[in-house]
Structure formats: C-alpha cells, structure tokens
Amino acid sequence: MITAFLHGGPNPRKITIMLEELGWPYEIELVDVYQGQHLSENFLSVNPNGRTPALRDSTPDGDICLWESGAILQYLAEKSRRFLPETGAARYEVLKWLHFQLTHAPYLGNAHLYRLYYRKAMPFGIKRFTIESTRIYQVLDRRLGSATFVAGEEYSIADMAWFPWIEYHEWQTIPIYPHGSSASASVRVWRAVAPYLGRTPTSDRARVARRRKN
Ligand SMILES: N[C@@H](CCC(=O)N[C@@H](CS)C(=O)NCC(=O)O)C(=O)O
Numbered sequence: 001m002i003t004a005f006l007h008g009g010p011n012p013r014k015i016t017i018m019l020e021e022l023g024w025p026y027e028i029e030l031v032d033v034y035q036g037q038h039l040s041e042n043f044l045s046v047n048p049n050g051r052t053p054a055l056r057d058s059t060p061d062g063d064i065c066l067w068e069s070g071a072i073l074q075y076l077a078e079k080s081r082r083f084l085p086e087t088g089a090a091r092y093e094v095l096k097w098l099h100f101q102l103t104h105a106p107y108l109g110n111a112h113l114y115r116l117y118y119r120k121a122m123p124f125g126i127k128r129f130t131i132e133s134t135r136i137y138q139v140l141d142r143r144l145g146s147a148t149f150v151a152g153e154e155y156s157i158a159d160m161a162w163f164p165w166i167e168y169h170e171w172q173t174i175p176i177y178p179h180g181s182s183a184s185a186s187v188r189v190w191r192a193v194a195p196y197l198g199r200t201p202t203s204d205r206a207r208v209a210r211r212r213k214n
Pocket residue numbers: 009010011012033038050051052053067068069070102
C-alpha cells in the first residue's frame with residue numbers, strides 16, 4: 001500500500017495528480033503545516049527535511065520511503081512504466097523539463113509568498129521574483145507554442161510538476177488570457193499557456209477530497 005504524506009500546496013498536488021492518473025489505491029496522511037505537523041518528530045522520521053510531499057510504498061521487499069516531489073514522480077513513473085519513456089531522447093526531454101520545474105519552483109513560490117506575507121518588507125524580493133517568474137512563463141509559453149505538452153507530444157510527469165504551479169499564476173500576478181480574449185493591450189497575453197491549462201488535469205482535487213472523507 002502507498003501512503004502519501006500531503007497538505008494542500010502545489011508540490012503535494014503533483015503527487016495526487018500522478019496517483020489519480022495511475023488509479024492506484026493509496027492512503028493520504030494529512031500533514032498540517034499550519035499546525036506545524038511537518039516539524040513533528042513523527043513526520044521528520046519520514047522526511048528529515050520537514051516538507052511535503054513524502055511517500056511510503058510498503059512492498060513485499062520492505063518499505064520504500066521517498067521525499068522531494070521530483071523523486072516521487074520519477075519513482076511512480078518507473079514503477080508503473082507510464083508518463084516517462086524508459087529510454088532514449090524522449091526520456092531525457094521529460095527529465096529536463098521536470099528538473100527545470102523543480103529548480104525554478106522557488107522563484108514562482110517566492111513571487112507569491114513575498115507578495116502575500118511580506119509586501120511592505122520585501123519590495124526588492126517581490127520585484128526580482130516577479131521578473132524571474134515572468135521570464136519562466138515566457139520560456140514555457142515559447143515551448144508550448146511548438147509542443148502539445150511541456151516535454152513534447154506526450155503528457156508526462158513534467159506536466160504534472162508544472163501544472164499545479166502555473167495554476168497559481170494569479171498569485172504571482174501573472175495573468176493568463178487566451179489568444180483573442182478581451183484583455184487590454186497592456187496585459188500580457190500568454191497565447192500558448194492558456195490553452196495548455198485547459199489540457200491538463202483538474203479533477204484530482206474533487207477525487208482526493210472524496211477519498212479523505214471515506
Ligand atoms: N523541493 C520540495 C519542496 C517541498 C515544499 O516546499 N513543500 C511545501 C508545500 S508546497 C512545504 O512543505 N512547506 C512547508 C513550509 O514551508 O514550512 C519538493 O519539491 O518536494
């Protein structure tokens with residue numbers, strides 16, 4: 001049985017998207033970061049870095065314990081042999097775009113975190129991370145202008161990593177309007193990101209909420 005240690009942020013959501021895509025049974029252990037549960041001895045024995053997500057897979061050969069969303073996505077993809085090609089250029093295309101997300105998530109996160117909680121104290125931080133976030137969206141927008149999904153023509157774990165982050169685009173004050181919308185000319189129009197958001201999964205939230213109740 002798989003146990004996923006989660007709370008409501010974008011990194012844990014990568015894992016619920018993957019588990020829901022796979023349709024595998026799993027249990028959720030809610031780690032309430034607002035109550036400090038991620039710093040409890042109990043959770044630190046699962047993830048010494050005290051962050052969610054984490055995952056335990058109890059297999060006949062023993063427990064496999066993982067943390068870091070990218071490592072968890074790769075593990076589940078390799079175990080299921082889905083959403084990550086096993087060899088060749090296509091595999092490295094996925095890993096490249098996955099690692100780009102993992103290493104650049106803090107820019108996006110800081111753009112909204114500083115804005116939400118440190119608006120007065122961190123004007124330079126807000127400016128820097130918003131500029132960086134805008135640049136990251138430009139990279140994605142160019143890529144999605146020539147590919148259906150982030151890593152090419154196949155939906156992959158790279159999309160599962162990007163999607164829950166760019167869903168927060170409004171928090172980063174980066175509006176996304178479809179091409180031809182009535183957004184004013186002064187507003188950036190992300191022609192390729194907007195339709196992409198419509199192509200990626202949105203249904204895991206409802207399914208996960210149902211699972212929590214049962
Ligand atoms: N690099 C980690 C980041 C994990 C992370 O920062 N998770 C957030 C939730 S989205 C968290 O646990 N935050 C608790 C805190 O900052 O105290 C990953 O990709 O798994």
